[in-house]
Amino acid sequence: MSNERIADQGPLSKVNPFRVMTVMARAQHLESQGRRIVHMEAGEPDFSSAQPIIDAGKRALDDGLTQYTAATGLAQLRECLSVHYRENYNVEVDANRILITPGASGGLNLLANLLVRAGDGVLLSDPAYPCVRNFIHMMSAQPQLIPVGIEQNFQPTLEQLDEYCTDKTSGLWLASPSNPTGTILERSKLKEACNWAASRQKHLLVDEIYHGLHYVDDLPSVLELDQSAFVVNSFSKYFGMTGWRLGWIVVPQEHVEMATILAQNMYISASSISQYAALAAFTPEAKRIFEERREAFRLRRDFLAGALKSMGFSLSDNIQGAFYIYADISKFSDDCEIFCRDMLEDHGVALTPGTDFGDFQSKRHVRIAFTTDMDSLELGVQRLQNALL
Numbered sequence: 001m002s003n004e005r006i007a008d009q010g011p012l013s014k015v016n017p018f019r020v021m022t023v024m025a026r027a028q029h030l031e032s033q034g035r036r037i038v039h040m041e042a043g044e045p046d047f048s049s050a051q052p053i054i055d056a057g058k059r060a061l062d063d064g065l066t067q068y069t070a071a072t073g074l075a076q077l078r079e080c081l082s083v084h085y086r087e088n089y090n091v092e093v094d095a096n097r098i099l100i101t102p103g104a105s106g107g108l109n110l111l112a113n114l115l116v117r118a119g120d121g122v123l124l125s126d127p128a129y130p131c132v133r134n135f136i137h138m139m140s141a142q143p144q145l146i147p148v149g150i151e152q153n154f155q156p157t158l159e160q161l162d163e164y165c166t167d168k169t170s171g172l173w174l175a176s177p178s179n180p181t182g183t184i185l186e187r188s189k190l191k192e193a194c195n196w197a198a199s200r201q202k203h204l205l206v207d208e209i210y211h212g213l214h215y216v217d218d219l220p221s222v223l224e225l226d227q228s229a230f231v232v233n234s235f236s237k238y239f240g241m242t243g244w245r246l247g248w249i250v251v252p253q254e255h256v257e258m259a260t261i262l263a264q265n266m267y268i269s270a271s272s273i274s275q276y277a278a279l280a281a282f283t284p285e286a287k288r289i290f291e292e293r294r295e296a297f298r299l300r301r302d303f304l305a306g307a308l309k310s311m312g313f314s315l316s317d318n319i320q321g322a323f324y325i326y327a328d329i330s331k332f333s334d335d336c337e338i339f340c341r342d343m344l345e346d347h348g349v350a351l352t353p354g355t356d357f358g359d360f361q362s363k364r365h366v367r368i369a370f371t372t373d374m375d376s377l378e379l380g381v382q383r384l385q386n387a388l389l
């Protein structure tokens with residue numbers, strides 16, 4: 001069957017490419033021709049994994065720990081995560097409810113299969129991480145996109161949840177901190193969302209992948225407020241392990257059995273070496289490295305937000321987590337894709353067009369990532385200034 005025929009026939013026709021990947025490929029191509037490109041498009045830390053993690057991964061290889069693990073993951077790692085919830089959030093999460101997955105991506109995919117049936121609607125923010133929308137499409141279900149603007153901290157309001165909810169809606173999927181906006185759901189707002197979902201018998205899923213990379217004092221996990229919620233998280237971002245492909249989900253007790261069956265079928269187990277390596281993420285030495293890096297991200301955020309504002313980009317004053325600024329480019333352009341193309345081709349700065357993340361005002365936004373060192377950020381800012389001022 002040809003690709004066109006596969007795409008024509010079903011839900012796959014709605015699955016969009018992830019444009020940032022095209023930007024990255026083009027940036028690499030330009031680099032291969034000798035151009036210096038400033039990478040402000042990448043959604044991953046520029047730091048390589050912390051040394052204790054690398055050492056633990058090497059030891060696991062030397063010890064021949066290369067077999068499948070249990071589908072739910074290594075018991076020790078699930079236990080470490082349970083302790084992580086107790087120590088960082090003051091909440092008891094039984095290790096049995098934690099499943100180790102191949103990245104948050106594997107977790108989101110598993111939860112889509114667990115929670116979403118064909119014909120369902122799932123409430124999502126617009127803008128949001130694009131793959132989520134596509135996972136819903138893959139289930140022959142309908143993403144119900146809620147437009148969220150800067151004035152509401154890029155998170156849906158209760159009034160909007162009521163407005164966009166239909167009799168098809170089966171759940172509400174949120175992210176805090178959010179990609180691409182870096183904004184969070186404060187405790188009171190998160191609680192409201194929990195109450196809303198419970199009172200309407202909708203499932204609630206919260207993507208907490210950017211937890212740890214937050215710059216506010218209080219960033220609650222939904223599990224502190226509602227143990228019936230589903231959580232997606234990952235070793236990719238705060239723990240700096242993108243390429244190891246390791247994440248986790250937390251599910252309510254009554255869903256553990258079915259989630260385990262799905263894990264067995266979908267991927268057998270997450271990578272064993274990555275899981276042994278991740279055990280070292282819970283040592284004090286690794287924690288110190290993560291915290292230093294968080295501080296580096298905070299300084300970059302402060303620098304970049306100030307520089308962009310003084311250039312005339314308009315952006316939130318509440319970039320509370322993750323490593324992105326979702327900037328309004330109206331002063332310079334009404335088409336983010338042309339803007340990003342020009343910035344890359346003519347000025348050597350790689351940015352991600354807002355159209356990757358949804359439809360709502362997306363053409364007048366770009367996502368600018370501070371996942372590169374301060375010298376490169378300064379060069380990127382200088383190039384943007386030369387291009388725009």
Ligand SMILES: Cc1ncc(COP(=O)(O)O)c(C=O)c1O
Nearest residue numbers: 043103104105129179234236247
């Ligand atoms: C909000 C969000 N969720 C999930 C993912 C997937 O991450 P991974 O599969 O690397 O854990 C990403 C990656 O950028 C993300 O931004």
